[in-house]
Each structure stands twice: as C-alpha cells, then as structure tokens.
Amino acid sequence: MSLPLLPDRTCGACVECCRAIPLDLPELAKPTGELCAYCVEAAGCSVHAIRPNTCRVWFCLWRVVELSDDWRPDRSGVIVRPDGIEDGVITLYVIRPSDFLASPDFFATVAGWIAEGVEVALSIPGPVGTYPARAVVTDWLRPAVEAGDPAAFLGRVLRSLDKLAEHDFQPDGVVARYAVA
Known part of the structure; x- marks a missing residue:
C-alpha cells in the first residue's frame, strides 16, 4: 500500500523498517528483525536508487500522519504500521520499550485515536526470524483513556x-537472499 507522504518528512537516520519488516522477494529476502544487508546503520539504503518496489512504497505512518518528531521510530521505539489502516486499525509495533511510552504525546495521540473510533493494536517483535506478536487492545486501554489517566494507561x-x-513466536520461514542488481 502506498500512502501520500508528508512533504519535507524523511526517514533521516532511521532504519527501523529495514530491520523490522520481513521481505521475501525474488531479489531480496530477509527475516523479520534482521537488518537488511543493504542497509547502513543510521544512514539508510546502500542500493536506494535500485531498491525493490516493496521498499519504495512501504512507509511507517510517521511519514504519512501529522505526528511529532518524537514519534520517529528510531527515537520513540515505536513503528506506527500502515497495515490495517484501511480497516480502521492502527498497529503500534513497539520495537523497544522507551520513555516515549510514558510521554504525554503518546497518551494524547493514542487516546485521540480511540476517541475517534480507531482500533489500536500493540505488537512486539519476537526473536529474529519469527513473526511478531500482535493484539488489538482498544477495549483494554479505553477505561484509562476515558478517565484521562495517563498512569493507568501506561500500566x-x-x-x-x-x-x-509470552507469545509462542512462530518462524517466518524467510531465508536471507541478497541479489539486488
């Protein structure tokens, strides 16, 4: 899915998608959680000009939705995934817990989504080469949101x-293959 990007918002040094997202294409395959071999940590794609189409059109929602710079995945530890957005679900893929989860910005944004009727899912990575765990948590978070209680929300x-x-993480079955030319 390709969504319109916000002008003047770039990935910068963030390469979290290049690590978190699995790929299984003829010219490029990498397991979930493994940094793409073409990716240079904190710099980006070394084959950017000839990268596969999947890499050209997939962006986290930080590039699409008006969110503060604190939401950039390498800063927040959260990738706001676009998959599910067409069905009214926003998935917050928590790649690493951080202080951002306790921030007023995180609470206010997620509370706003829930108040607008958007379903919110939380997801976490498993070991490298396994699918992440994911659960829709809207109803679980709603009492803290409706009470306006950031501490209860964070809890x-x-x-x-x-x-x-505690999820039983399942292998993604992807074997690394790098043949972009």
Missing part, C-alpha cells in the same frame, strides 16, 4: 507488552 500498555512477550 495497561506495559501489561499488554508483557503479555505479548
């Missing part, structure tokens, strides 16, 4: 992440 988010960590 529910952290409990959700702990519960997701």
